[in-house]
Amino acid sequence: MHGTTGRVCKSAPDKAAAFRFHHISTDEVYGDLEGPEELFTEETPYAPSSPYSASKASSDHLVRAWLRTFGLPVLVTNCSNNYGPYHFPEKLIPLMILNALAGKPLPVYGNGQQVRDWLYVEDHARALVKVVTEGVVGETYNIGGHNEKANLEVVETLCDLLQELVPAERSYRDLITFVQDRPGHDLRYAIDASKIERELGWRPEETFETGLRKTVQWYLDNREWWQRVQDGSYQGERLGSL
Template sequence: MTAPLVPQNTKRVLVTGGAGFIGGALVRKLLSGSDVQIFNLDKCGYASDLTSIGSDPRHELLRVDLVDADATAAAVQQADPDLVMHLAAESHVDRSIDGPGAFIESNVLGTFNLLQAVRAHWEQLPDERKAHFRFHHISTDEVFGSLGATGRFSETTPYDPRSPYSASKAASDHLVMAWHHTYGLPVVLTNCSNNYGPWQFPEKLIPVVILKAIAGEPIPLYGDGANVRDWLYVEDHVDALLLAATKGEIGSSYCVGGHGERSNREVVEAICSLLDQMKPKSKPYAELITRVTDRPGHDHRYAIDPNRITTKLGWQPLHDFSEGLTATVAWYLENLDWCQKVRARAGYDGGRIGTNK
């Protein structure tokens, strides 16, 4: 018998950022695998999209910007949650280079406002609901900085953020743990590696490469392409999030990685090879790969040691990188209309951002 996604006493779940890439995957999983009522708090920014969720009476959108403290408090009161899963964040490093202020507002001030609202909600809950309440903060491995050729990030790695994005996420992590230690708020924190999969807004590496390639445009490769990321299929990440949220130890953090270390060049070349098979053209797609000036402050390598969540909670990724990438490339080829629609709505033409000019 399959274990339930959430405990029986968890009836109402507040997901922040549920119209985003990872948040949307989480909402879909909860809708298909549980009977909880989901409140999706999302400001509906440029990368937000509800197409993948569709219409379901157990899903309610609360269109709120966490920067608005009063609206945030009202949304938490309306949701009356037993579990809060906080994914809402500005998350694109290149955009944080061009406009760091939005990242401080959303990721730092927004998290503070949410913590204050959730703390007020939690403190007035009846004892039984209060005892089972959880606040799960979803963060990134980028807060740990950059690795050399060896080693992996773990829960004991010192924080060393290098970009405005990672600094804003590090600040939000510290706020969450401070609210736990100071006010007793029952929190769990996870730090994940790079996610990929269907429905990701086409400004991130994998969808950008796919769309550039099939359009016959130069495929940008930052610097020498040797920067390494640990790739995690989004569905595997969602499984880890639900385990941490419901079974994780209060006050603990868990690093989530997919055992998918690849250099950017390896990722780009793998996509080109898949496209040669799925949508062949007269010339190999790899001929479009074009080296461009590296990102300012580009971290060299990220890699996760997921031993704690594996041994303590029994999580294992179900998709290896080759399998996940094949499914992802196939999905984008079948959903080009969606890509065009969301890019047009966001006013994003696929051009490079974050050059520090």
């Protein structure tokens, strides 16, 4: 009994010393960039535009308050738009892929000139591992893909890629339909990811072109998965891992 208790007591401080609370957030907390050359840095003031981004900003502040008040070993990351396998169909890239395959309209908000930085999901996962294992407690790291694209350009690129992989008689671009812009829609997000590259040695491995091709091919190869999501038979069970 004493021996077992001693081992537990001895290991507990080691576990406590190794513990990290990694809070994963979004670039939306920074709000809207005004100029075409500006980038979000870790020092950019928070200016969320929507209730969603305001809720994310509040959670960032909350975990930092736990660090300051109680010494919780916090790490914060703010990432740009993710895309890749297992992305649920309501998001821009999978929605456009699946609508195009079904011959449905491809709805683009406003004039489609909203700019986002696109980050392939596996690049993001590698960055998260870097931060939680090598990052400095109390620090914030911005994670971006170095892939700024207007939404309309993303949709047009998808259409051209689908035309190559799944040729259609009618151009997929003909399905593009402009719809009313959504409230509080920020015009441009763009991340400066130089800190995580400089301090932790992380850089994205995928370009937008290679990542998008992998993504489209994944949806073409995994129809059963997204059809189950669309028809309502998916019940939330965990499917696969990245």
